[in-house]
Amino acid sequence: MKCIKRDNLPLLMLGVSFLGFIVFYLFPFLFSFSYALIDNPIRKEFVGIRNFTELFENEYFMLGLKNTIMFIVISIPLNMALSLITAVLVNRKNRFNRWVSLVFLIPLVIPSAATAFFWQNIFGIHGVLNKFISLFGIAGKDWMQNDTGLVIMVIIFIWKNIGYNMALFVSGLHNIPEQYYECASVEGAGALWKFRKITMVYLAPTSFLVLIMSFVNSFKVFKEIYIMTGQYPPDGLYMLQHYMNNMFLSLNYSKLVSAVYILTVVIVLVVACLFRVERKASENLRF
Amino acid sequence: MERKKYKKIIVKVLIIILVIIYIMPLLVTITNSFMSQGEVNEHYSTVGNILHPGDKFVEMHLIPNMVSFKQYWGLLFESPVYLNMFWNSVKIALPVVIGNLIVSSMAAYGFTVLKFKGKEFLFFIYIIVMLLPLQVTLMPNYLMADWLNIKDSYLAIILPGIFQPFGTFLLRQSMKMIPKSYIESAQTDGAGHFKIFIYIVIPMVKSGLAAAAMLTLIDYWNLIDQAVVFIQNNEKQPLSLFLANINTEQIGVSFAGAVFFAFPILLVLLWGQDFIRDGINLSGVKG
Numbered sequence: 001m002k003c004i005k006r007d008n009l010p011l012l013m014l015g016v017s018f019l020g021f022i023v024f025y026l027f028p029f030l031f032s033f034s035y036a037l038i039d040n041p042i043r044k045e046f047v048g049i050r051n052f053t054e055l056f057e058n059e060y061f062m063l064g065l066k067n068t069i070m071f072i073v074i075s076i077p078l079n080m081a082l083s084l085i086t087a088v089l090v091n092r093k094n095r096f097n098r099w100v101s102l103v104f105l106i107p108l109v110i111p112s113a114a115t116a117f118f119w120q121n122i123f124g125i126h127g128v129l130n131k132f133i134s135l136f137g138i139a140g141k142d143w144m145q146n147d148t149g150l151v152i153m154v155i156i157f158i159w160k161n162i163g164y165n166m167a168l169f170v171s172g173l174h175n176i177p178e179q180y181y182e183c184a185s186v187e188g189a190g191a192l193w194k195f196r197k198i199t200m201v202y203l204a205p206t207s208f209l210v211l212i213m214s215f216v217n218s219f220k221v222f223k224e225i226y227i228m229t230g231q232y233p234p235d236g237l238y239m240l241q242h243y244m245n246n247m248f249l250s251l252n253y254s255k256l257v258s259a260v261y262i263l264t265v266v267i268v269l270v271v272a273c274l275f276r277v278e279r280k281a282s283e284n285l286r287f
Numbered sequence: 288m289e290r291k292k293y294k295k296i297i298v299k300v301l302i303i304i305l306v307i308i309y310i311m312p313l314l315v316t317i318t319n320s321f322m323s324q325g326e327v328n329e330h331y332s333t334v335g336n337i338l339h340p341g342d343k344f345v346e347m348h349l350i351p352n353m354v355s356f357k358q359y360w361g362l363l364f365e366s367p368v369y370l371n372m373f374w375n376s377v378k379i380a381l382p383v384v385i386g387n388l389i390v391s392s393m394a395a396y397g398f399t400v401l402k403f404k405g406k407e408f409l410f411f412i413y414i415i416v417m418l419l420p421l422q423v424t425l426m427p428n429y430l431m432a433d434w435l436n437i438k439d440s441y442l443a444i445i446l447p448g449i450f451q452p453f454g455t456f457l458l459r460q461s462m463k464m465i466p467k468s469y470i471e472s473a474q475t476d477g478a479g480h481f482k483i484f485i486y487i488v489i490p491m492v493k494s495g496l497a498a499a500a501m502l503t504l505i506d507y508w509n510l511i512d513q514a515v516v517f518i519q520n521n522e523k524q525p526l527s528l529f530l531a532n533i534n535t536e537q538i539g540v541s542f543a544g545a546v547f548f549a550f551p552i553l554l555v556l557l558w559g560q561d562f563i564r565d566g567i568n569l570s571g572v573k574g
Contacts, residue, residue, distance in 0.1 A: 009480040014397025017390045018409075020450030025416050028427035089298060096299070102560050103306045109552045110313055112509055113530035114545040118312035121331065121345045131344035159309070167564040209460075212418070216453075219420035223511055227531050244422040248516075253426070260423045267418055275411075 035257040051258040061259060064240040067150065071221075071239070075154045076214045080207065083162045087169035088199070101170065104163030115160070116227035120144075123152050144229065149236040157221045164217075165210045172206030173199070208278045212271075313549075315347060320546045322348075323355040324539030331538060358543035369526070369544060376525040376548075379441050379514075380507040383448035387503050388496060391454030396484050398455070399462040400470065410459070413452040421512050429516060443517040448507060454499040461495030462488060497562035501555060508552050 036052070039045045055061045086104070090097040107115070122128050123143040130140025143152055176198065184194050222241040229237055231246060240263060247256035319327060330346045362369045398410060416424065424447070432443035465488060473483050489496070514528040526548050533541045 007480070009484075010397045010400045013393035013480075013484075014401060017394030017397070017450060017455060020390065020446070021413070021416070021452065024431050024447040024450050025424060025427055025452075026412070028430040029424075032426055032430060089302065098560075100302055100306060101564070102557070103309050105556060105560060105563065106310055106313055106553075108505055109549055109556050110316070111527060111530050111545050111548050112511060113527070113533065113541070114316045114549070115312055116531070117541075118315055121347060124345070126345050128345060128347050131346075134344075164563065171564045212414070215418055219418075222420065222422070223509075227511075241420055241422040245512075248422075248426065256426060260426060263423060264415070264419060268415055271411075271415060271418060 032253075032257045033261065035253045036261055038254060041253050051254050052262070055255065055258050055262065058255075060238065061240075061243050063235060063238050064243040067236065067238055068240040071150060071153065071157075072215075072218050074150075075157045075218060076211065078154065079158050079161055079165060079214055080210055082158060083165035083210070084169050084203075084207075086162060087166045087173060088195075090166070091170055091173050093174075101163070101167060104166055106163070107160045108164060112223045112227055115156070116224050119152070119156055119224075120228050123148075144237065145234045146236040149234050153221060153225060153237065156224055157218065160221070160224075161214065161217050165214065168206055168210050168213065169203070172203050175206075176202045204281045205278075208274070208281075211274065314349060316542050316545050316549075318349045318351065320358050320542035321354045321356070322351040322539075322542075323353065323357050326352055326355075327539045327542070358540050359547075361540050362543045362547060368522075369529075369540075369547070371522065372524055372526040372529050373547070375523055376508060376527060379444055379448075379510065379525055380504055382441075382445045383507045384500050384504050386445070386449035387451060387454045388500055390449055391452075391499065392458050392489065392492075392496060393484075394455040395458035395462050396480075396488055398459045399465075399488075400480070410456075413455055417452045417456055425512060425516055428513075432517065438517060439519060441518075441523075444510070444513045448503075451503075454503060457499045457502075458492060458495050461492040465491050494562040494565040497559050498565075501559050501563060504555065505552065 035041060037046060037048065039047045039050075090100050120127070124130075125140065125142040127140075127143075129143065134140055143149070180198050180202075181194055184198060189197075219241070222239055225233065225237055225239065226242075226245070231242070231249075233242065240259065244256055244259055247253070247259065319330075322330075330348055398406065428443070428447045429438075431447075432438045435442075437443045437446070469487055469491075470483055473487055478486075509527050510525065511528050511531050514525050518524055518528070526544070530541060530544055530548060533544075
């Protein structure tokens with residue numbers, strides 16, 4: 001009897017988490033789909049897929065979708081490349097590098113409010129950047145507006161997240177056996193060859209992890225955007241989250257849920273593709 | 288040999304410049320917290336005075352004209368609001384971190400040792416929910432809080448936080464690193480799952496646990512969106528939300544507030560920076 005109980009323990013352990021997961025995420029999430037099919041939660045008139053078709057004609061939803069995709073497409077690869085480069089630079093274990101890695105992690109723990117305040121005072125219309133260029137007689141502008149707004153957000157995103165991704169890459173680099181490089185050196189391989197054929201290949205699993213984490217964090221930069229620009233930012237900074245937030249505040253749950261489902265489907269497709277690619281990549285790789 | 292030395296110095300100088308840019312926001316926040324209210328207002332006001340009418344630029348100074356502890360005095364002694372909000376932050380973040388750690392380490396163990404059909408699919412759903420932006424999961428959270436009638440209490444934030452899948456994801460990756468033979472040989476020696484979990488698995492994923500705890504802490508210490516949705520009562524606001532909403536009149540105390548707010552979490556980072564690097568899985572995400 002006792003033996004059977006013991007065997008069931010892992011099931012119970014997973015069960016606790018799964019139960020909470022169902023209660024707080026899965027069930028209400030699936031339930032909320034019913035909102036997507038009605039015109040609003042009070043009148044409850046069935047409208048089929050009209051909410052979805054209307055979203056694709058909605059100028060703000062499309063703007064948010066476009067900006068969000070653009071932000072992700074620009075910031076994630078750039079962030080990964082930069083954190084890989086810094087990781088290679090501070091790879092060797094010593095005091096200086098340890099200290100540098102710590103500094104790169106600091107942006108993670110600065111309160112979002114202070115972060116937003118600082119960057120606003122750099123790039124705002126009265127900010128430090130404009131003051132600096134006015135010394136050369138160049139008229140300043142509000143950098144948060146339009147085209148440059150997104151660039152600034154990318155900068156802030158990278159500034160905030162490099163440290164963490166770098167830490168992941170460093171841990172991946174430490175895992176590549178030193179002999180591989182020694183072997184390659186004996187055979188006369190150059191630094192670039194070694195980077196491409198050893199580092200890049202054996203870093204593939206880590207890169208996948210960094211990619212997933214960057215994905216998670218790319219949505220989190222919204223907090224800073226929101227503090228800096230509020231509910232109605234310049235067009236270039238209007239994210240999907242703004243749209244959802246505003247729909248939530250205006251109690252338009254039907255539109256909100258429809259938007260949520262569209263975004264979720266996109267994310268599921270992207271992640272499923274990523275997993276497939278990762279599986280292919282790790283098949284070629286044996287430690 | 289000489290050339291290599293120069294190259295090293297150049298890299299170091301570049302890194303030091305980067306480092307300075309990196310900690311600038313923190314430096315500004317800290318140094319400005321020792322300025323008097325008047326000085327802060329003068330630096331960050333964008334309206335000129337009688338001598339210089341018209342707009343003026345923000346001035347970001349690193350060295351106070353006169354060191355003043357007025358901000359800290361106001362924060363710590365004059366009004367109990369700030370300390371109160373600090374405790375509110377603690378009351379939200381601490382239960383989430385502890386609860387999440389317990390639930391997700393158990394779930395991760397379940398995922399590691401159990402074998403059942405659909406396990407990977409279940410894990411895939413966990414990953415998807417982990418990737419969804421907060422604006423997406425807030426709606427299900429809100430619905431459930433409404434049904435459970437906990438909408439105006441911290442539980443509405445804490446409970447979903449405890450069951451958030453990120454910790455499970457991270458810890459499962461760490462547990463994959465434990466050689467299967469460890470668990471199997473313990474089993475043949477007659478150890479039950481409870482013993483294996485407590486005495487073998489937990490000690491081996493210590494840095495994973497620390498990393499999960501730190502990353503969850505960073506997220507929930509800095510929470511803003513959930514507080515906006517669930518906490519209507521001003522007295523129950525966490526400090527993070529207050530700092531984000533601070534207006535120009537209170538700016539004089541906001542720097543000290545931010546330092547006060549970031550200090551505990553900076554300490555945690557100092558203590559655990561190695562865990563962030565080592566606590567993440569090293570073998571990649573294998574589905």
